[in-house]
Amino acid sequence: MSTFGAASAPNTNPNKSFEVAQPPSDSVSSLSFSPKANFLVATSWDNQVRCWEIMQSGTAVGSTPKASISHDHPVLCSAWKDDGTTVFSGGCDKQAKCGLWLVVSQ
Numbered sequence: 001m002s003t004f005g006a007a008s009a010p011n012t013n014p015n016k017s018f019e020v021a022q023p024p025s026d027s028v029s030s031l032s033f034s035p036k037a038n039f040l041v042a043t044s045w046d047n048q049v050r051c052w053e054i055m056q057s058g059t060a061v062g063s064t065p066k067a068s069i070s071h072d073h074p075v076l077c078s079a080w081k082d083d084g085t086t087v088f089s090g091g092c093d094k095q096a097k098c099g100l101w102l103v104v105s106q
Helices: none
Strands: 028-033 039-044 048-057 060-070 075-080 087-091 096-099
Touching: 039 075, 039 087, 048 075, 048 087, 048 096, 060 096
Parallel strands: 028 075
Antiparallel strands: 028 039, 039 048, 048 060, 075 087, 087 096
8 A cells, every 4th residue: 555645556457458359450339248147249340249258267367259240331339138148239331230149158
């Protein structure tokens, strides 16, 4: 614990961020976690919806790509179905897509 005005070592990762495996190649437009499991979905300007399983082992956090779907144009948003098995996405291609993913941890 440091006192006010005392120098302390900088925290290089204060938000405990980590990088996922096989990230989008363009800007991320939305992120959403599954309501039932450790799955993260990202939509992006590279026309993709990607899903990863997020795992923690001690203090290390890892990710495993699980599924992806494509749109014809950038994808702007996503939402999970309440049971955590389905992802809905919408994009600049004027389409709403339903990814019928049964993403179950193995």
